[in-house]
Amino acid sequence: METTEPEANVTRIMLAVNESSIKGYPHASISSRGAFEWTIQKIVRSNTSGFKLLFLHVQAPREDGFEDMDSIYAFPEDFKTMKHRDQTRGLHLLEYFVTRCHEIGVACEAWVKEGDPKEVICRQAKRMRPDLLVVGNRGLGPFQRVIAGTVSEFCVKHAECPVVSIKRSPGETPRDPVDD
Amino acid sequence: METTEPEANVTRIMLAVNESSIKGYPHASISSRGAFEWTIQKIVRSNTSGFKLLFLHVQAPREDGFEDMDSIYAFPEDFKTMKHRDQTRGLHLLEYFVTRCHEIGVACEAWVKEGDPKEVICRQAKRMRPDLLVVGNRGLGPFQRVIAGTVSEFCVKHAECPVVSIKRSPGETPRDPVDD
Numbered sequence: 001m002e003t004t005e006p007e008a009n010v011t012r013i014m015l016a017v018n019e020s021s022i023k024g025y026p027h028a029s030i031s032s033r034g035a036f037e038w039t040i041q042k043i044v045r046s047n048t049s050g051f052k053l054l055f056l057h058v059q060a061p062r063e064d065g066f067e068d069m070d071s072i073y074a075f076p077e078d079f080k081t082m083k084h085r086d087q088t089r090g091l092h093l094l095e096y097f098v099t100r101c102h103e104i105g106v107a108c109e110a111w112v113k114e115g116d117p118k119e120v121i122c123r124q125a126k127r128m129r130p131d132l133l134v135v136g137n138r139g140l141g142p143f144q145r146v147i148a149g150t151v152s153e154f155c156v157k158h159a160e161c162p163v164v165s166i167k168r169s170p171g172e173t174p175r176d177p178v179d180d
Numbered sequence: 181m182e183t184t185e186p187e188a189n190v191t192r193i194m195l196a197v198n199e200s201s202i203k204g205y206p207h208a209s210i211s212s213r214g215a216f217e218w219t220i221q222k223i224v225r226s227n228t229s230g231f232k233l234l235f236l237h238v239q240a241p242r243e244d245g246f247e248d249m250d251s252i253y254a255f256p257e258d259f260k261t262m263k264h265r266d267q268t269r270g271l272h273l274l275e276y277f278v279t280r281c282h283e284i285g286v287a288c289e290a291w292v293k294e295g296d297p298k299e300v301i302c303r304q305a306k307r308m309r310p311d312l313l314v315v316g317n318r319g320l321g322p323f324q325r326v327i328a329g330t331v332s333e334f335c336v337k338h339a340e341c342p343v344v345s346i347k348r349s350p351g352e353t354p355r356d357p358v359d360d
Contacts, residue, residue, distance in 0.1 A: 011222045038342070042191045042311045047227040131222045132344065156336055156345075162218070164312065164344040165336075 010107070013039055014054040014130035014161075016121045016151070019093050022179050028093050029180040030173075031136030035166040036097060039134050040104060048106040055097045055110035056124050058117040059090045073110040076102050118154035125159045132162050138180050139167040190287070193219055194234040194310035194341075196301045196331070199273050201359050208273050209360040210353075211316025215346040216277060219314050220284060228286040235277045235290035236304050238297040239270045253290040256282050298334035305339045312342050318360050319347040 017032040028036075044051045073079060079095040094110035101108040113120045125133050137152040138144075152165040168180070197212040208216075224231045253259060259275040274290040281288040293300045305313050317332040318324075332345040348360070 011225065038311075043223055045191065045227055045230045047225055047230065050225045050227065131218075162344045162346055164342045166342055 010050055010052045011132070012052050012054060012128070012130045013043065014056060014125060014128060014133045015039060015097070016056050016058070016117070016133065016135045016155070017093060017097060018057060018117065018136075018180075019059075019090060020180060022174060028096050029136065031138055031166070031168045031180050032093075033136075034168050034172065035134045035136035036100070038166045040106070043132075044104075044106055048104060051106055053097075053101055053106060053108040054128060054130055055094055055108060056121060057090050057093055057110070057112050058115060058120040059112060061114050071112075073098055074108060118151045118158075121151065121155055122159045125155075125161050130161055132164060133159050135163065135165050136180075137165040137167045138177060139170070139173070140177060144178055190230055190232045191312070192232050192234060192308070192310045193223065194236060194305060194308060194313045195219060195277070196236050196238070196297070196313065196315045196335070197273060197277060198237060198297065198316075198360075199239075199270060202354060208276050209316065211318055211346070211348045211360050212273075213316075214348050214352065215314045215316035216280070218346045220286070223312075224284075224286055228284060231286055233277075233281055233286060233288040234308060234310055235274055235288060236301060237270050237273055237290070237292050238300040239292060239294060241294050251291075253278055254288060298331045298338075301331065301335055302339045305335075305341050310341055312344060313339050315343065315345050316360075317345040317347045318357060319350070319353070320357060324358055 015032075015035055017036070018029050020027055020029045039053065044053075071078075073091070073094055076095070076099045079091060079098070090112050094112065098108055098110050111124075113124060121133070121135070133155060135152040135155050137150065140150065152163075156163045156165055174180070195212075195215060197216070198209050200207055200209045219233065224233075251258075253271070253274055256275070256279045259271060259278070270292050274292065278288055278290050291304075293304060301313070301315070313335060315332040315335050317330065320330065332343075336343045336345055354360070
Protein backbone atom coordinates (compact mmCIF):
# COMPACT_ATOMS: atom_id res chain seq x y z
CA MET A 1 0.00 0.00 0.00
CA GLU A 2 2.86 2.40 0.84
CA THR A 3 4.14 2.86 -2.70
CA THR A 4 5.37 6.43 -2.92
CA GLU A 5 4.16 8.10 -6.08
CA PRO A 6 6.15 10.96 -7.63
CA GLU A 7 4.72 14.28 -6.47
CA ALA A 8 3.85 15.46 -9.98
CA ASN A 9 1.36 12.63 -10.08
CA VAL A 10 -0.43 13.03 -6.76
CA THR A 11 -3.83 14.71 -6.49
CA ARG A 12 -3.31 18.03 -4.71
CA ILE A 13 -6.28 19.12 -2.62
CA MET A 14 -6.27 22.60 -1.12
CA LEU A 15 -8.30 23.03 2.07
CA ALA A 16 -9.13 26.52 3.25
CA VAL A 17 -9.41 26.34 7.04
CA ASN A 18 -10.26 28.88 9.71
CA GLU A 19 -10.47 29.22 13.45
CA SER A 20 -13.61 28.68 15.43
CA SER A 21 -15.55 31.81 16.28
CA ILE A 22 -16.92 30.20 19.43
CA LYS A 23 -15.62 31.75 22.66
CA GLY A 24 -13.31 29.58 24.68
CA TYR A 25 -12.84 27.23 21.73
CA PRO A 26 -9.51 28.23 20.20
CA HIS A 27 -9.40 25.55 17.51
CA ALA A 28 -10.39 24.78 13.95
CA SER A 29 -13.94 25.77 13.13
CA ILE A 30 -16.61 23.08 12.97
CA SER A 31 -16.99 23.50 9.22
CA SER A 32 -13.22 23.36 8.61
CA ARG A 33 -13.01 20.08 10.47
CA GLY A 34 -16.05 18.80 8.57
CA ALA A 35 -14.41 19.66 5.24
CA PHE A 36 -11.21 17.90 6.32
CA GLU A 37 -13.00 14.75 7.53
CA TRP A 38 -15.03 14.59 4.30
CA THR A 39 -11.82 14.84 2.26
CA ILE A 40 -10.14 12.06 4.21
CA GLN A 41 -13.13 9.72 4.45
CA LYS A 42 -14.71 10.19 1.03
CA ILE A 43 -11.84 11.12 -1.28
CA VAL A 44 -8.45 10.04 0.08
CA ARG A 45 -9.82 6.87 1.75
CA SER A 46 -7.02 4.27 2.03
CA ASN A 47 -5.12 5.75 -0.93
CA THR A 48 -2.94 8.01 1.25
CA SER A 49 0.04 7.94 -1.14
CA GLY A 50 -2.07 9.32 -4.00
CA PHE A 51 -2.90 12.66 -2.35
CA LYS A 52 -1.28 15.74 -0.89
CA LEU A 53 -3.31 18.18 1.20
CA LEU A 54 -2.52 21.89 1.12
CA PHE A 55 -3.92 23.75 4.14
CA LEU A 56 -4.40 27.47 3.80
CA HIS A 57 -5.42 29.67 6.70
CA VAL A 58 -6.11 33.33 5.99
CA GLN A 59 -6.20 35.74 8.90
CA ALA A 60 -6.92 39.42 9.30
CA PRO A 61 -3.83 41.69 9.39
CA ARG A 62 -2.14 42.05 12.80
CA GLU A 63 -2.25 45.41 14.47
CA ASP A 64 1.28 45.15 15.83
CA GLY A 65 2.68 44.71 12.33
CA PHE A 66 4.28 41.36 13.18
CA GLU A 67 4.50 39.06 10.17
CA ASP A 68 5.32 35.38 9.92
CA MET A 69 3.27 34.58 6.90
CA ASP A 70 5.55 32.83 4.51
CA SER A 71 6.63 29.80 6.50
CA ILE A 72 5.53 26.40 5.32
CA TYR A 73 4.61 23.72 7.84
CA ALA A 74 4.66 20.11 6.77
CA PHE A 75 5.50 18.10 9.88
CA PRO A 76 4.28 18.25 13.48
CA GLU A 77 7.85 19.13 14.54
CA ASP A 78 7.75 22.33 12.50
CA PHE A 79 5.25 23.73 14.97
CA LYS A 80 7.40 22.87 18.00
CA THR A 81 10.39 24.92 16.81
CA MET A 82 8.03 27.72 15.86
CA LYS A 83 6.44 27.71 19.28
CA HIS A 84 9.70 28.46 21.03
CA ARG A 85 10.28 31.33 18.64
CA ASP A 86 6.90 32.95 18.46
CA GLN A 87 3.30 32.19 19.12
CA THR A 88 1.76 33.26 15.84
CA ARG A 89 -1.99 33.38 15.81
CA GLY A 90 -3.76 30.75 13.80
CA LEU A 91 -0.94 28.25 13.80
CA HIS A 92 -2.39 25.92 16.43
CA LEU A 93 -5.11 25.47 13.85
CA LEU A 94 -2.68 24.32 11.19
CA GLU A 95 -0.87 22.20 13.76
CA TYR A 96 -4.10 20.30 14.33
CA PHE A 97 -4.49 19.46 10.65
CA VAL A 98 -0.81 18.70 10.00
CA THR A 99 -0.73 16.37 13.02
CA ARG A 100 -3.88 14.60 11.83
CA CYS A 101 -2.37 14.13 8.34
CA HIS A 102 0.82 12.81 9.89
CA GLU A 103 -1.18 10.22 11.88
CA ILE A 104 -3.17 9.21 8.80
CA GLY A 105 -0.06 9.09 6.62
CA VAL A 106 -1.06 11.58 3.95
CA ALA A 107 1.43 14.26 2.81
CA CYS A 108 0.55 17.87 3.50
CA GLU A 109 1.72 21.45 3.62
CA ALA A 110 0.22 24.37 5.52
CA TRP A 111 0.41 28.16 5.23
CA VAL A 112 -0.89 31.26 6.91
CA LYS A 113 -1.63 34.26 4.71
CA GLU A 114 -2.93 37.64 5.62
CA GLY A 115 -5.84 39.49 4.06
CA ASP A 116 -9.46 39.05 3.04
CA PRO A 117 -10.07 35.27 3.20
CA LYS A 118 -12.17 34.92 0.05
CA GLU A 119 -9.78 36.89 -2.12
CA VAL A 120 -6.62 35.36 -0.71
CA ILE A 121 -8.00 31.83 -1.11
CA CYS A 122 -8.78 32.45 -4.79
CA ARG A 123 -5.37 34.07 -5.35
CA GLN A 124 -3.56 31.16 -3.69
CA ALA A 125 -5.63 28.65 -5.65
CA LYS A 126 -4.55 30.42 -8.82
CA ARG A 127 -0.91 30.28 -7.72
CA MET A 128 -0.90 26.69 -6.44
CA ARG A 129 -3.24 25.23 -9.07
CA PRO A 130 -4.64 22.44 -6.86
CA ASP A 131 -6.75 19.72 -8.47
CA LEU A 132 -9.56 20.53 -6.03
CA LEU A 133 -10.27 23.25 -3.49
CA VAL A 134 -12.38 22.16 -0.50
CA VAL A 135 -14.07 24.82 1.62
CA GLY A 136 -16.32 24.39 4.62
CA ASN A 137 -19.71 26.03 4.70
CA ARG A 138 -21.91 26.80 7.69
CA GLY A 139 -25.03 26.03 5.68
CA LEU A 140 -26.64 29.34 6.61
CA GLY A 141 -30.01 30.43 5.28
CA PRO A 142 -30.25 33.36 2.82
CA PHE A 143 -30.89 35.96 5.54
CA GLN A 144 -27.98 34.82 7.73
CA ARG A 145 -25.76 34.69 4.64
CA VAL A 146 -26.31 38.37 3.92
CA ILE A 147 -25.13 39.23 7.42
CA ALA A 148 -22.30 36.73 7.76
CA GLY A 149 -21.12 36.59 4.15
CA THR A 150 -19.95 33.31 2.77
CA VAL A 151 -16.42 32.63 1.68
CA SER A 152 -17.47 29.37 0.08
CA GLU A 153 -19.94 30.99 -2.34
CA PHE A 154 -17.29 33.45 -3.47
CA CYS A 155 -14.74 30.67 -4.03
CA VAL A 156 -17.21 28.50 -5.94
CA LYS A 157 -17.80 31.45 -8.28
CA HIS A 158 -14.32 32.88 -8.62
CA ALA A 159 -11.64 30.22 -8.01
CA GLU A 160 -10.02 28.96 -11.18
CA CYS A 161 -9.88 25.33 -10.02
CA PRO A 162 -12.68 22.85 -9.21
CA VAL A 163 -14.23 23.76 -5.86
CA VAL A 164 -16.40 21.74 -3.51
CA SER A 165 -18.19 23.33 -0.59
CA ILE A 166 -18.92 21.00 2.34
CA LYS A 167 -21.94 21.98 4.41
CA ARG A 168 -21.80 21.63 8.17
CA SER A 169 -24.13 18.88 9.33
CA PRO A 170 -27.27 20.11 11.13
CA GLY A 171 -26.28 18.07 14.20
CA GLU A 172 -23.10 20.10 14.57
CA THR A 173 -24.66 23.55 14.33
CA PRO A 174 -23.95 25.62 17.46
CA ARG A 175 -26.64 27.60 19.28
CA ASP A 176 -25.98 30.65 17.09
CA PRO A 177 -25.68 29.22 13.55
CA VAL A 178 -23.49 32.15 12.48
CA ASP A 179 -20.92 30.79 14.94
CA ASP A 180 -18.67 28.01 13.71
CA MET B 181 -5.41 -4.08 -4.63
CA GLU B 182 -8.65 -5.85 -5.55
CA THR B 183 -10.05 -6.03 -2.05
CA THR B 184 -13.78 -5.67 -2.46
CA GLU B 185 -15.16 -3.23 0.08
CA PRO B 186 -18.74 -3.54 1.28
CA GLU B 187 -20.96 -1.21 -0.74
CA ALA B 188 -22.10 0.78 2.28
CA ASN B 189 -18.50 1.87 2.64
CA VAL B 190 -17.64 2.95 -0.93
CA THR B 191 -17.65 6.59 -1.96
CA ARG B 192 -20.60 7.10 -4.30
CA ILE B 193 -20.03 9.78 -6.93
CA MET B 194 -22.95 10.86 -9.11
CA LEU B 195 -22.03 12.19 -12.54
CA ALA B 196 -24.62 14.11 -14.51
CA VAL B 197 -23.85 13.50 -18.19
CA ASN B 198 -25.39 14.73 -21.40
CA GLU B 199 -25.12 14.29 -25.14
CA SER B 200 -23.01 16.48 -27.35
CA SER B 201 -24.86 19.30 -29.07
CA ILE B 202 -22.42 19.21 -31.98
CA LYS B 203 -23.94 18.00 -35.25
CA GLY B 204 -22.74 14.65 -36.49
CA TYR B 205 -21.24 13.91 -33.09
CA PRO B 206 -23.77 11.67 -31.37
CA HIS B 207 -21.78 11.04 -28.21
CA ALA B 208 -21.13 12.33 -24.71
CA SER B 209 -20.58 16.07 -24.57
CA ILE B 210 -17.05 17.39 -24.21
CA SER B 211 -17.73 18.67 -20.70
CA SER B 212 -19.33 15.36 -19.61
CA ARG B 213 -16.26 13.48 -20.70
CA GLY B 214 -14.04 16.06 -18.99
CA ALA B 215 -15.95 15.63 -15.74
CA PHE B 216 -15.63 11.85 -16.00
CA GLU B 217 -11.89 11.92 -16.75
CA TRP B 218 -11.29 14.33 -13.87
CA THR B 219 -13.18 11.98 -11.52
CA ILE B 220 -11.16 8.96 -12.61
CA GLN B 221 -7.74 10.63 -12.76
CA LYS B 222 -7.92 12.93 -9.76
CA ILE B 223 -10.30 11.22 -7.32
CA VAL B 224 -10.64 7.49 -8.00
CA ARG B 225 -7.00 7.11 -9.16
CA SER B 226 -5.87 3.49 -8.53
CA ASN B 227 -8.38 3.00 -5.70
CA THR B 228 -11.06 1.53 -7.98
CA SER B 229 -12.59 -0.66 -5.27
CA GLY B 230 -13.26 2.35 -3.06
CA PHE B 231 -15.68 4.08 -5.43
CA LYS B 232 -18.95 3.61 -7.25
CA LEU B 233 -19.97 5.97 -10.06
CA LEU B 234 -23.64 6.76 -10.63
CA PHE B 235 -24.30 8.15 -14.12
CA LEU B 236 -27.46 10.14 -14.62
CA HIS B 237 -28.60 11.34 -18.02
CA VAL B 238 -31.64 13.58 -18.17
CA GLN B 239 -33.40 14.05 -21.48
CA ALA B 240 -36.30 16.09 -22.73
CA PRO B 241 -39.66 14.26 -22.86
CA ARG B 242 -40.26 12.15 -26.01
CA GLU B 243 -42.95 13.27 -28.35
CA ASP B 244 -44.07 9.71 -29.15
CA GLY B 245 -44.74 9.01 -25.47
CA PHE B 246 -42.33 6.08 -25.44
CA GLU B 247 -40.79 5.54 -22.00
CA ASP B 248 -37.86 3.40 -20.91
CA MET B 249 -36.72 5.52 -18.08
CA ASP B 250 -36.45 3.28 -15.08
CA SER B 251 -33.96 0.70 -16.26
CA ILE B 252 -30.61 0.54 -14.56
CA TYR B 253 -27.50 -0.26 -16.57
CA ALA B 254 -24.42 -1.53 -14.78
CA PHE B 255 -22.58 -3.71 -17.32
CA PRO B 256 -21.73 -3.31 -21.01
CA GLU B 257 -23.93 -6.36 -21.74
CA ASP B 258 -26.98 -4.54 -20.40
CA PHE B 259 -26.83 -2.28 -23.45
CA LYS B 260 -26.63 -5.17 -25.91
CA THR B 261 -29.89 -6.73 -24.75
CA MET B 262 -31.47 -3.30 -24.76
CA LYS B 263 -30.33 -2.62 -28.30
CA HIS B 264 -32.23 -5.59 -29.67
CA ARG B 265 -35.31 -4.40 -27.88
CA ASP B 266 -35.28 -0.70 -28.45
CA GLN B 267 -32.93 2.05 -29.40
CA THR B 268 -33.67 4.53 -26.69
CA ARG B 269 -32.13 7.93 -27.19
CA GLY B 270 -29.32 8.83 -24.89
CA LEU B 271 -28.31 5.31 -24.03
CA HIS B 272 -25.26 5.16 -26.32
CA LEU B 273 -24.03 7.94 -24.06
CA LEU B 274 -24.44 5.83 -20.93
CA GLU B 275 -22.99 2.83 -22.76
CA TYR B 276 -19.81 4.84 -23.36
CA PHE B 277 -19.38 5.60 -19.64
CA VAL B 278 -20.38 2.14 -18.39
CA THR B 279 -17.94 0.52 -20.82
CA ARG B 280 -15.14 2.84 -19.71
CA CYS B 281 -15.84 2.02 -16.04
CA HIS B 282 -15.85 -1.66 -16.85
CA GLU B 283 -12.42 -1.34 -18.51
CA ILE B 284 -11.05 0.68 -15.58
CA GLY B 285 -12.57 -1.72 -13.04
CA VAL B 286 -14.72 0.73 -11.10
CA ALA B 287 -18.30 -0.18 -10.20
CA CYS B 288 -21.07 1.92 -11.72
CA GLU B 289 -24.76 2.30 -12.41
CA ALA B 290 -26.47 4.41 -15.05
CA TRP B 291 -29.95 5.84 -15.53
CA VAL B 292 -31.95 7.91 -17.95
CA LYS B 293 -34.58 10.23 -16.52
CA GLU B 294 -36.93 12.58 -18.26
CA GLY B 295 -37.50 16.26 -17.51
CA ASP B 296 -35.68 19.49 -16.91
CA PRO B 297 -32.04 18.48 -16.37
CA LYS B 298 -31.19 20.86 -13.51
CA GLU B 299 -34.29 19.96 -11.52
CA VAL B 300 -34.11 16.23 -12.16
CA ILE B 301 -30.41 16.12 -11.22
CA CYS B 302 -31.10 17.81 -7.88
CA ARG B 303 -34.10 15.55 -7.24
CA GLN B 304 -32.09 12.41 -8.02
CA ALA B 305 -29.20 13.66 -5.86
CA LYS B 306 -31.66 14.04 -3.02
CA ARG B 307 -33.00 10.53 -3.58
CA MET B 308 -29.62 8.80 -4.07
CA ARG B 309 -27.64 10.85 -1.53
CA PRO B 310 -24.25 10.52 -3.29
CA ASP B 311 -21.12 11.62 -1.44
CA LEU B 312 -20.31 13.96 -4.32
CA LEU B 313 -22.11 15.18 -7.45
CA VAL B 314 -19.82 15.99 -10.41
CA VAL B 315 -21.18 18.13 -13.23
CA GLY B 316 -19.46 19.36 -16.36
CA ASN B 317 -19.41 23.04 -17.18
CA ARG B 318 -18.75 24.71 -20.52
CA GLY B 319 -16.97 27.59 -18.79
CA LEU B 320 -19.13 30.17 -20.58
CA GLY B 321 -18.80 33.88 -19.94
CA PRO B 322 -21.63 35.79 -18.21
CA PHE B 323 -23.31 36.85 -21.47
CA GLN B 324 -23.26 33.36 -22.97
CA ARG B 325 -24.53 31.95 -19.66
CA VAL B 326 -27.65 34.09 -19.81
CA ILE B 327 -28.46 32.66 -23.23
CA ALA B 328 -27.41 29.07 -22.66
CA GLY B 329 -28.25 28.71 -18.96
CA THR B 330 -26.03 26.58 -16.83
CA VAL B 331 -27.12 23.39 -15.19
CA SER B 332 -23.96 23.32 -13.09
CA GLU B 333 -24.63 26.68 -11.39
CA PHE B 334 -28.13 25.54 -10.46
CA CYS B 335 -26.84 22.26 -9.02
CA VAL B 336 -24.08 23.96 -7.04
CA LYS B 337 -26.74 26.16 -5.46
CA HIS B 338 -29.58 23.72 -4.96
CA ALA B 339 -28.31 20.12 -4.69
CA GLU B 340 -28.29 18.81 -1.14
CA CYS B 341 -24.97 17.01 -1.49
CA PRO B 342 -21.43 18.33 -2.13
CA VAL B 343 -21.14 19.38 -5.78
CA VAL B 344 -18.09 20.02 -7.92
CA SER B 345 -18.35 21.66 -11.30
CA ILE B 346 -15.57 20.78 -13.76
CA LYS B 347 -14.86 23.45 -16.35
CA ARG B 348 -14.13 22.42 -19.90
CA SER B 349 -10.51 23.15 -20.76
CA PRO B 350 -10.03 26.09 -23.16
CA GLY B 351 -8.23 23.77 -25.61
CA GLU B 352 -11.37 21.66 -25.98
CA THR B 353 -13.81 24.49 -26.64
CA PRO B 354 -15.55 24.05 -30.01
CA ARG B 355 -15.89 26.90 -32.52
CA ASP B 356 -19.20 27.97 -30.95
CA PRO B 357 -18.52 27.85 -27.19
CA VAL B 358 -22.22 27.30 -26.47
CA ASP B 359 -21.80 23.95 -28.26
CA ASP B 360 -20.49 21.08 -26.19
